[in-house]
Amino acid sequence: MPAAVAEPVLEPAAAAEAKRPPTGAALLRDDVTEAIREAVFEELATTGYARLSIEAVARRAGVGKTAVYRRWRSKLPMVIEVVSEVVSTGIVLPDTGSLLEDLRLLVQVVHRVLRHPLAAQIVPDLLAEAARNPEIADTLALALREAQRESSAALVARAVTRGELRPGTDPDLALDLIAGPLYWHLLVTRGPITRDYLDRLPRAISAALSAA
Structure with missing residues (x-):
């Protein structure tokens, strides 16, 4: 499992604000994003898309749910983006x-x-x-x-x-x-x-x- 990476933890009430495109000091960390991407693939392989959850991805990546929601609003765009980046890499x-x-x-x-x-x-x-x-x-x-x-x-x-x-x-x-x-x-x-x-x-x- 990827090593835990800390990001600022927001209260649930601030989740909507966290989903806005980050600017300045709020730029998303690449190492956290990569840990989440790896976790998405591992969860897909373990549980499948239907049972995959944001909570499980965050737990496997060693981050809070907020770190995931700051990047994707729900699991569908998260899975689509992560999988598309891999399969769109030509040979x-x-x-x-x-x-x-x-x-x-x-x-x-x-x-x-x-x-x-x-x-x-x-x-x-x-x-x-x-x-x-x-x-x-x-x-x-x-x-x-x-x-x-x-x-x-x-x-x-x-x-x-x-x-x-x-x-x-x-x-x-x-x-x-x-x-x-x-x-x-x-x-x-x-x-x-x-x-x-x-x-x-x-x-x-x-x-x-x-x-x-």
Whole structure:
């Protein structure tokens, strides 16, 4: 659990005032914000979105509830902002010199990300919550698609330049072909993924993109 970090404690009556954008001496401390962010992920992984509470996040972060309310008015914008910042971080991959090797590397990276315990617990829970909450659904869809599309777009553009793919090849199709099978195996059926599968998948994606 992150070490306790003290911030000025406000009475409940002052909570509304605390939610206003801070200025001057009231600037929010980065170390406290980071402790809260870590606590949000740990609580999501432990209890899920529905049972997550501001009180539990504050307790895990070692701060008062006021420190959380000074940053977010409720748990929904808190979770949306924290999760969006993580999933919107695109994957930057080196140019390996061939489409197949680029695909092999990207498949390995996505595989490692989805195997992470937090991802394995948080992503399915948030997607289930998204079915009931349009705001979460829209935010997740935008953050996931736009960030990771940069990686697939760069991969496709390099392959087109090399003559390995035809101009106009859809980067979104490439992303679907890469992430879809891995997500299905790791987070839906939760079946094992062998080295042989990880070796065959890039070849299958390459063939599908070439034929598309």
